[in-house]
Amino acid sequence: MQGFTKTIPWKAIFCLFSALLLSASFTDDAWAYKQVKHGKSTHKATYKSRHASLVMDANTGAILSKENAYEARYPASLTKMMTLYLLFDALQQQKITLRTMFTASKKAASQPQTNIALEAGEKIPVELAIKSLVVHSANDVALMIGENLAGSEANFAAQMTAKAKALGMKNTVFRNPSGLPNPAQHTTAYDMAVLGKALRDNFPNYFPYFKTTSFVYNGRTFRGHNRVLGRFEGADGIKTGFIRASGFNLVTSAKRGNHSVIAVVMGGSTWKERDDEMVRILTGTFAALESGRPVPSFARKTAPIENERKTAKNPSISTERPTIIHQEIPQIKNKTIAQNKNIAKDKNWGVQVGAYRNQKEAMRAASRAIQIANKETKDAYISVSKPTSGKILRARVGNLSKQEAKNICRKLNALKQSCITVAMN
Numbered sequence: 001m002q003g004f005t006k007t008i009p010w011k012a013i014f015c016l017f018s019a020l021l022l023s024a025s026f027t028d029d030a031w032a033y034k035q036v037k038h039g040k041s042t043h044k045a046t047y048k049s050r051h052a053s054l055v056m057d058a059n060t061g062a063i064l065s066k067e068n069a070y071e072a073r074y075p076a077s078l079t080k081m082m083t084l085y086l087l088f089d090a091l092q093q094q095k096i097t098l099r100t101m102f103t104a105s106k107k108a109a110s111q112p113q114t115n116i117a118l119e120a121g122e123k124i125p126v127e128l129a130i131k132s133l134v135v136h137s138a139n140d141v142a143l144m145i146g147e148n149l150a151g152s153e154a155n156f157a158a159q160m161t162a163k164a165k166a167l168g169m170k171n172t173v174f175r176n177p178s179g180l181p182n183p184a185q186h187t188t189a190y191d192m193a194v195l196g197k198a199l200r201d202n203f204p205n206y207f208p209y210f211k212t213t214s215f216v217y218n219g220r221t222f223r224g225h226n227r228v229l230g231r232f233e234g235a236d237g238i239k240t241g242f243i244r245a246s247g248f249n250l251v252t253s254a255k256r257g258n259h260s261v262i263a264v265v266m267g268g269s270t271w272k273e274r275d276d277e278m279v280r281i282l283t284g285t286f287a288a289l290e291s292g293r294p295v296p297s298f299a300r301k302t303a304p305i306e307n308e309r310k311t312a313k314n315p316s317i318s319t320e321r322p323t324i325i326h327q328e329i330p331q332i333k334n335k336t337i338a339q340n341k342n343i344a345k346d347k348n349w350g351v352q353v354g355a356y357r358n359q360k361e362a363m364r365a366a367s368r369a370i371q372i373a374n375k376e377t378k379d380a381y382i383s384v385s386k387p388t389s390g391k392i393l394r395a396r397v398g399n400l401s402k403q404e405a406k407n408i409c410r411k412l413n414a415l416k417q418s419c420i421t422v423a424m425n
Contacts, residue, residue, distance in 0.1 A: 050246060050266065051067070051068060051247070051266065051268075052068035052069055052071055052073055052266040052267060053066065053068070053189060053264060053281065054067070054190055054192075054193050054263070055193075055281060056261060056262045056263075056264075057261060058260035059259075061197060064261065065285065065295050065297055067297070067298070069189040069190045069193075072186045072187075072188060073186065073187060073189065073266050074246035075174075075187040075241060075246070076241030076243045076246040076249050077137045077178070077240065077241035077242065077243075077249075078179065078187070078239055078241040078251055079142075079177065079179030079241070080142055080178065080179060080239060080241075081192070081195050081251065082160045082164065082174060082177075083133065083145055083146065084130065084134070084199070085195065085198065086145075086149060086159060087126070087129070087145055087149065089163075089202075089203075090149055091206065092203065092205075096126055097126065098125065098127040098130075099125050100125065102123065102129055102144050103121065103144070103148065104118040104123070104124075105143075105144070105147055107143065107147075107153070108120075108147060111142075112139060113139070114137050114138055115140040116132050116138045116217055117218075118140045124217075129141050129145055131215040132215070132222070134210055134212050134224070135223070135224040136215075136224070137239075137241070139178040142177040143177055143178060146176075157177065161173050161174045167194055167198050168194055169187070169191035171186070171187065171191055173187075179243070181245060189264040192249075192266075193263075195251075196237075196251045196253055196262040197262050199238065200253055200262070207236075207237065210236065213226075225240045225271070226238075226250070227271075228278050228279060228282075232283070233256070234256040234286070235282070236254065237252070237253045238251045238252060238253050242271070246267065247266065247268050248268035248269070248273070248274040249266045249267070250265050250266075250274050250278050252282065259290065261282070261286075261289075263278060263282055263285070265277050265278045280298065281298045347398075347399045347400055347401050349398075349404070349405040349422070349424060350398035350423075350424040351373070351396060351400065352394055352421075353365050353368075353395050353396070353397070353412065354394075355394050355395070356393050358393070359384055362393040363382065363395070365395045366384070366396065366397060368412070368417060369382075369395075369408065373397045373400065373404075373408050377399075377400065377401075377404055380397050380398065380399050380400060381399050382395075382396070382397055382398075383398045383424070384396070396422065396424070398424050405421040405422075409421050
């Protein structure tokens, strides 16, 4: 019993507290824990100033369009592009092969989400490590790569920064191989475009891995976060990224005909906003290039409202797949969105497709849902309502049975439209 009354050494208390704080602070592509409080830094990117974008000609390196492209930003999991660059470089120099087995340390196995749940001492081949970073942005695998290539995280981070300088990324500093929060780790949209182009130019044999959308490990199928691959014809990579301090980031490589570009969007408020902006930029860029016109400047659209439904266990958690999203849908005829007053008593369920600040956007967002709903039932109607508290408008399709709501939401998901079923009064 005497041991319980001894004073615990202050160093032990400090280490324990630090570990708990850090484990609750790390964020990544598909998970967002409470953001670590950053100290003062000349490169600190604030919430209000985090947006940036850039389009680079992948053939010439010419800048076609830019916005805040040279301002300091947190790279988040875009950091893993450099981790992969050094891994590809080791492969190209035949220091390792795709079958080389890397071993996870205790530190690597303890990395927070996203991860593939490596255990200390576990071994995986280099090819699986590549897919784990490209598809799932696995933090445990990122650190494992760094430690196996350079001996330690610090050594690998130094190599990452040195390579960045050698490539011309003058305003980039790396402190870890994953992109987990570190106030000293920063980059710019321009530097990320330079890195994207270098990956494409220098590793033609390995760059196709960035097209990978899923992989299987330990009986589990991991699916990617880069939805632009399926949305924009010609897109062939590269990487998504997210921590709370950075917002949602994306670097995309795309080719149509003789034209190739590297595009960067940083600081999106949601993954959907980021993806929409990327598709809009790419569409406008290729339209200009194919017509011989100058590429226009792409002014940022007004940011939609983030997911209004909080995670029950932890309201601070955000994900790469927020349920309430902004969906760009063409306008349809007024008769399609007219409300139907024949509301059945047993049909008290609905499908919510978004939350907006103005009625026009809310009605547009619900237009696709009502078209799908009309194939299930003829009694559905659109409901654009405001919660008791707040200023947002919920875009819903109502007068559905619970099963009809599930069927409609399932069909919308197949069309890459997120939604939730809701009980309605």
